[in-house]
Amino acid sequence: METLDVRGLPPPEPFERIMAALDVLPAGEALEVLIHREPFPLYDWLRERGWAWTAKREDFSGYEQFRLHIAAAGKTS
Amino acid sequence: MQLVSTEASPAPDLSFAHFLAGLAGMGAAGILLAWQPEALLTRWHPAALAAVHLFALAGLMPVMLGALLQFVPVACGLALPRWPRLDWLILSALLAGAYALAGGFLFADPAWLLTAGLLLAASLLSFLTKLIRALWQQRLQAALPAALRRNALAFAATVLLGLSLIGVMRFGWALPFLQLVDWHAQWGLIGWIGGLIISVSSVVVPMFHVSAHYPKHWEQATRSLPLLLLTGGLASLAGWSTLAQLCTALLALLCLAFGLLTGLRVVEARRGERDAFHWGWLAVAALSSGLALLGLLASLASDPRWGLAFGVLALTGLGGGTISVMLYRIVPFLIWLHWQRANKARARLPLLHQIVPERAQRAQLLADFGASLVLTTAAFVPVLVLPGAALLAASKLVQLSLLARAMHAYRQRLALLHTLPPRVRPAAGNP
Numbered sequence: 053m054e055t056l057d058v059r060g061l062p063p064p065e066p067f068e069r070i071m072a073a074l075d076v077l078p079a080g081e082a083l084e085v086l087i088h089r090e091p092f093p094l095y096d097w098l099r100e101r102g103w104a105w106t107a108k109r110e111d112f113s114g115y116e117q118f119r120l121h122i123a124a125a126g127k128t129s
Numbered sequence: 130m131q132l133v134s135t136e137a138s139p140a141p142d143l144s145f146a147h148f149l150a151g152l153a154g155m156g157a158a159g160i161l162l163a164w165q166p167e168a169l170l171t172r173w174h175p176a177a178l179a180a181v182h183l184f185a186l187a188g189l190m191p192v193m194l195g196a197l198l199q200f201v202p203v204a205c206g207l208a209l210p211r212w213p214r215l216d217w218l219i220l221s222a223l224l225a226g227a228y229a230l231a232g233g234f235l236f237a238d239p240a241w242l243l244t245a246g247l248l249l250a251a252s253l254l255s256f257l258t259k260l261i262r263a264l265w266q267q268r269l270q271a272a273l274p275a276a277l278r279r280n281a282l283a284f285a286a287t288v289l290l291g292l293s294l295i296g297v298m299r300f301g302w303a304l305p306f307l308q309l310v311d312w313h314a315q316w317g318l319i320g321w322i323g324g325l326i327i328s329v330s331s332v333v334v335p336m337f338h339v340s341a342h343y344p345k346h347w348e349q350a351t352r353s354l355p356l357l358l359l360t361g362g363l364a365s366l367a368g369w370s371t372l373a374q375l376c377t378a379l380l381a382l383l384c385l386a387f388g389l390l391t392g393l394r395v396v397e398a399r400r401g402e403r404d405a406f407h408w409g410w411l412a413v414a415a416l417s418s419g420l421a422l423l424g425l426l427a428s429l430a431s432d433p434r435w436g437l438a439f440g441v442l443a444l445t446g447l448g449g450g451t452i453s454v455m456l457y458r459i460v461p462f463l464i465w466l467h468w469q470r471a472n473k474a475r476a477r478l479p480l481l482h483q484i485v486p487e488r489a490q491r492a493q494l495l496a497d498f499g500a501s502l503v504l505t506t507a508a509f510v511p512v513l514v515l516p517g518a519a520l521l522a523a524s525k526l527v528q529l530s531l532l533a534r535a536m537h538a539y540r541q542r543l544a545l546l547h548t549l550p551p552r553v554r555p556a557a558g559n560p
Binding site for chain 2: 064067093097101
């Protein structure tokens with residue numbers, strides 16, 4: 053599974069990089085994203101394009117970060 | 130008919146209307162001061178009261194409420210309920226109430242004051258209900274929702290104190306008028322406007338400047354803000370001047386710390402660009418530090434002009450200036466976000482920083498902060514009121530024009546994007 057690290061990037065770069073990565077994601081594959089904030093606006097975009105996701109909050113040196121798992125709807129695990 | 134929408138990133142049209150109306154309200158306050166420059170001779174001048182309430186209620190308030198409609202879902206994941214028709218009525222009542230209140234002060238007309246009170250009560254209490262419903266329904270333990278809950282309480286306190294003042298002026302309610310005026314101003318300027326700026330900055334500054342987070346101790350310290358306002362206010366009422374002064378000193382210390390911590394984050398930003406957003410936030414940091422000093426001087430000096438200067442700088446500088454800087458990120462970001470959502474064809478779109486020309490932003494912000502400093506100085510040099518007020522009005526109207534053009538381009542491109550066929554890719558999540 054491909055992992056994309058967008059921590060510490062200013063908006064809207066994380067969003068742009070995630071969209072670009074999903075554009076070329078091979079069929080059946082999932083994308084893992086590390087990000088420093090929960091990207092609430094991204095969720096609408098994902099939902100409208102048939103992606104499903106899970107978000108896990110993690111601790112990173114005393115601050116939170118999020119690990120997203122994105123796959124075509126019906127294929128998240 | 131859909132009555133309530135709880136989308137994570139709602140369509141921005143309602144917020145855009147709030148922003149444009151707010152900039153027009155701030156511009157109107159500048160025009161009023163330019164028309165009656167003698168207003169700043171005393172805070173009790175009818176035109177001063179009218180201009181202050183135009184700036185705060187027809188200016189800052191719509192922008193703050195419009196921004197919250199987007200900020201709460203985007204930053205906290207808590208959707209504010211959307212009531213499609215009622216939301217427009219809330220905005221209309223707010224604006225009508227704000228202009229009626231200004232008219233009531235200007236022409237000393239009790240009927241206008243009563244009308245304003247009813248419109249503002251209906252509008253602001255409706256919005257508060259919406260905000261409270263979103264922030265208290267899901268008791269998230271994170272720092273930001275908790276900070277916004279404190280801001281909402283300060284908002285409620287400001288509104289209730291303001292309505293009580295209308296009750297005193299219109300119906301002769303037996304309440305301590307001068308004390309209520311001071312409390313209303315303190316809860317509005319420091320608790321609501323200052324508190325919301327601190328809360329929003331805790332997200333916006335580290336995120337957009339790519340800098341360190343504000344320290345955890347700072348977040349803990351800001352929790353004391355409503356308590357300091359309450360204690361200071363009650364101490365002042367009871368005549369405990371030492372305790373009241375101590376609260377003022379601690380509030381000034383918070384304001385200074387905000388300025389220093391923000392300035393440090395902007396200077397050490399990893400983003401590297403020295404654009405309008407960078408200089409704008411540095412100006413906000415410097416203004417906060419200056420405001421802390423001015424607040425302390427105003428509380429110690431017997432000359433009322435220090436208090437006037439503090440109020441002007443707090444309202445036009447920290448309030449109006451910070452909002453101007455933030456709007457240059459909020460509006461382009463919303464435009465970009467909603468273009469992306471509509472862009473099923475994955476067509477190439479303008480970059481975020483191309484949506485409002487950077488050079489124009491820089492010139493407008495320079496005029497904006499310059500006007501605020503000139504008007505603050507005008508508390509001591511009355512001849513400066515006219516140029517300061519004219520510059521303030523011009524800068525707000527220029528920003529209104531810049532953002533209106535960006536919003537027009539947004540609607541045009543959005544309509545075009547809706548006509549494009551979606552891009553087909555076999556591996557996509559598209560069903």
